[in-house]
Amino acid sequence: MSREEMVKVLEEIALLLELKDENPFKIKAYRSGAETVRSFPDDIVARAAANDLKGIKGIGDALRDKLHEMATTGKLEFYEKLRAEFPASLFDLFEIQGLGAKKIKVLHRELGIASLEDLRAACVSGQIAGLAGFGAKTQSNLLEAMAHRESFAGQFRLGAVASVVESLLDDLRDHPDAHRVAVCGSYRRAKEVVHDIDLLVATSNPSELTAYFVSLAGIQKVLMHGDTKASVILDNGLQCDLRAVTNKQFPFALQYFSGSKEHNVALRQLALRRGWSLNEYDFTVVRDDAQALPEVNEEKDIYHALGLPFIEPELRENLGEIESATNHDLPRLIEIANLRGTFHNHTTESDGKNSLEEMAAAAEELGLQYLGIADHSKSSFQANGLNEQRLLQQVQEIAEFNAKQQGFRVFAGSEVDILKDGSLDFSNDILAQLDYCVASVHNAFTLSEEEMTRRIIRAMENEHVTMLGHLTGRLLLKRDAYAVNHSKIIDCAAETRTVIELNCNPMRLDMDWRWWRRARDRGVLCSINPDAHHTEQFRFLHFGVLQARKGWLRRDDVINTFSLEKMQEWLARPKHLR
């Protein structure tokens, strides 16, 4: 049994125990046990198999035995018995906003509701409103929450599919007849959410490749399987298509299937002006006076043939990239290698999983020169936010840590809550003792757009607020952005010299890429921040850089490309001079 499966079992046990009204601390113990297993910095499955789990914080006698049983037998009797007490479809109800264990239990016991279909029927027939503890408003909220969930069906976050896509690419490359392999579509364009994955392979043996593809591990269902095209559903529900083309066709197919559709339409018009038609296989002459056909070996040759420089896939949304390419003023986009440091990271002091030392070591290992720590402030109680005393203590610890460093530096900061009225969770005296500060909204999400915008603007006007954290609070495919006026925020950021964060947690990717070009043009600086709660999460920087590229950002638009020296000088300046 893998680590992920063990985590899943423990989390499901917690849900089941909640349904059974068990001791809340027992439930919490399973949840925290799951978290411990998830982030254990060693091979926990091997340790569990060897029954070598003594002394791990969060794993007591009961969890130790259960983990051992799972690692050795591949199942858990306790879990299976528990599961048998409830219908499997009941779990889906936990995904509906506003439903927790207590309400699900009532629905199950009183109305026999055991699935989303049951719930919908009961809402439509008005039975829910009659239940004790429920009312008409709850009933309509549930219908809305179900519709919300449905609208997200079949969509996947970029970060959630990246590893499976990369491993499919690796598998395809392993085949001796695969000359060139690529992923196209919205994944290649780094859209924050994708519907399906388009893979492309250049081969002289297409039927062999499609047969190989449908035989790969991790495939739940084969939708179709022909000589040059195959379509499958992966275990996670993601649809994945493979097209096999000749090596000569490959650059055309790569360009075509990478899209976007709008970008391709514009490109085909350019081709027509030269008397060529462009499709997924080739250029063809369509007019007598056409220019001679160009030789195309790579995708960039197609752009060059049309008189354009290569256009990076992230920009291909027909949002001005063709015009910009025509004028030869495409931006030179930021690359991950340009990053010198990162801000907005958490430690065990608030809700992070690694210590200051561990986070710093991991950042340095990645080749970064500096790391900004920004633990939560006291109002974020749920995240174990720091009060003034703990914060100042942490500032002291960071100073001591830095005294021992050579060429690497930790910046002391805070992710300070923006309170409902726009004031901050710490006074200016306290904030003045930090190297920098990220200000974020963590509560009262339901303010009107006007109130929310005013609230955030008030925070940005504070001279100690270096940057604004996750502007809209959105959780992709889970929670909508709260209402906020982006234009006004961007204008205010430009005026007050407040940096805006590009939070690169794949759940957030906030501020959205669609706004960055505008912000950039007004002189607003960006900070690409992983919001890392774990050393592993520094890899989120990769997604942040993709989104920054999608937002037309160059190296100089992003502050964490500054060298350590420049950063120290920059932070030391008064905000209005930055």
Next chain:
DNA sequence: CTTTCTCTAAAGTGCACTGTGGCCAGTGC
């Protein structure tokens, strides 16, 4: 179920918001 200021028993994140039902309970952060 785990931890500890324990040694057998007690304590273990707290607040805002929403909706319901009459000043409370469930959910989510």
